[in-house]
Amino acid sequence: MKVLLKQDVENLGYAGEVRTVSDGFGRNYLIPKGLALLATPGTMKQAENWRIKAETHRAEVRREYEALSAKIQDVRLVFKARAGESGKLYGSITTAMVADQLNEVLGTEIDRRKVGVEPLRQLGEHKVVVRLSAEFHPELTAVIENEDETEIVAEPVAIAETVAVAETAVTEADEPADEVDEA
Secondary structure (H helix, E strand, O other): OEEEEOOOEOOOEOOOOEEEOOHHHHHHHHOOOOOEEEOOHHHHOOHHHHHHHHHHHHHHHHHHHHHHHHHHHOOEEEEEEOEOOOOEEEEEEOHHHHHHHHHHHHOOOOOHHHEOOOOEEEOEEEEEEEOOOOOOOOEEEEEEEEHHHHHHHHHHHHHHHHHHHHHHHHHHHHHHHHHHHHO
16 A cells, blocks of 8 residues: 655654555554555645655754753763662662653653663663654763662761750850859
C-alpha cells in the first residue's frame, strides 16, 4: 500500500513523502492516527504543501532542540543513595528519577524513555544521554554520592554546634546573677 505522509513518522519518513508500507500498518495505524493518507492522484497534489509546512516545522523544532541541548549539557544532577563498601548501590538511580529531576531543573517535559539507557548502579560521576531527536543526543552529568558518608560527616558538626550553644547559654545565665549580687 502506498501512503502519503501528513506528518513526520519516526523510522518511516518525513511529511509529504510517499512511502510503501504494509496494508495493516497503513490501514490500522497510519491512516486512523492521521499520520498519512492513501496515495491517490488527488492527495499527491497536496504533497508539496505538506512538505513545505513540515520543513518549516522541522526548522523550528531544530532551533528549540539546539537551545535545549545546550542547556542539558550544562546540567549536573546530584543524587544521594546508599551503597556498599565497593561503591555499588543497594538500589539504583532509574532513568525516570533522572528525567524527573532534569524536568524539575529545566522546567521542561522530557519523556523518561528518552533519558538514558539503563539505571545507574555505581557511586561516582556518570554521563547520561538524552535522545531528543534523531540528530540531537546531548549528555548530562549525574553524580551519585553515598548517603551514609554525608550523614556521618554532618553529625559531629551538629553535635558540636549544640554543645557550643548550650555552653553560651549557661555562661550568659551566670553573668547577670553575679552582677545582681554586687549591686
